[in-house]
């Protein structure tokens with residue numbers, strides 16, 4: 001990674017402890033920005049800390065931490081070039097079996113967290129004519145079975161981002177949505193743990209209804225992880241989306257996201273249902 005001369009501008013990246021957030025913090029620092037890297041534990045900040053990366057404690061579901069960060073940015077004085085709303089979790093299970101507290105946890109992080117961080121940063125972004133980058137997902141354009149909560153949170157984020165882009169454009173603030181496909185990060189493993197936990201609590205009848213599907217989805221996610229792009233590759237697109245002077249409204253990451261977001265746009269629902277079912281069918285356990 002080549003390093004550019006220092007620019008006197010701040011960029012906030014949420015969820016920077018691992019995966020795309022950590023890679024994006026490093027990529028932006030290499031491009032010369034001073035990065036505030038949101039982490040939930042001090043220990044996660046240590047490996048990121050450098051002359052251009054300052055770890056800040058930020059759980060996006062904690063209003064006080066968000067307010068403290070907004071105050072810190074205000075007193076810093078350097079313009080806030082961008083906020084990269086990247087933090088996220090994947091809580092996957094069939095709609096019927098996912099407990100309500102898990103639905104709320106999914107939306108608290110992937111949706112309300114980003115809204116609250118963005119609201120707190122808007123005053124600084126208005127001053128700097130800065131940018132909001134929302135890390136959505138291929139799952140924000142296409143909802144696989146068992147992805148109801150995750151896709152629901154990302155579809156909601158896409159809708160709010162469209163509204164926000166139209167609200168803030170007249171005031172010089174741009175809003176960009178990034179839609180990654182499969183990226184090799186901690187997310188698939190973490191999502192798999194939740195899926196298995198929920199599966200263990202299913203009734204026998206639910207197990208008969210969804211057990212095979214859940215196994216097929218787990219196998220498919222493992223394939224995604226194998227074939228996905230590196231977090232550093234994703235970070236280059238995210239850093240470009242955050243800093244290029246005339247950004248597109250949406251960026252996809254990976255060939256899967258480019259192809260499937262297009263298919264989701266043009267195929268009739270029933271045909272898309274058949275395409276997705278056909279891709280899953282060979283992954284169901286053999287005995288079924």
Ligand SMILES: NC(=O)c1ccc[n+]([C@@H]2O[C@H](COP(=O)([O-])OP(=O)(O)OC[C@H]3O[C@@H](n4cnc5c(N)ncnc54)[C@H](OP(=O)(O)O)[C@@H]3O)[C@@H](O)[C@H]2O)c1
Nearest residue numbers: 015017018019020040059060087088137182183185186187
């Ligand atoms: N990987 C993919 O294939 C993929 C595809 C499409 C979209 N995405 C999106 O990309 C973004 C980054 O995910 P990733 O793949 O890089 O996964 P990851 O490695 O699991 O990173 C997720 C990050 O979010 C943080 N986080 C979780 N809950 C948080 C909270 N309440 N407050 C603040 N931070 C929190 C995690 O911090 P802790 O370590 O403290 O938990 C971690 O830093 C997510 O929005 C995800 O939905 C990922």
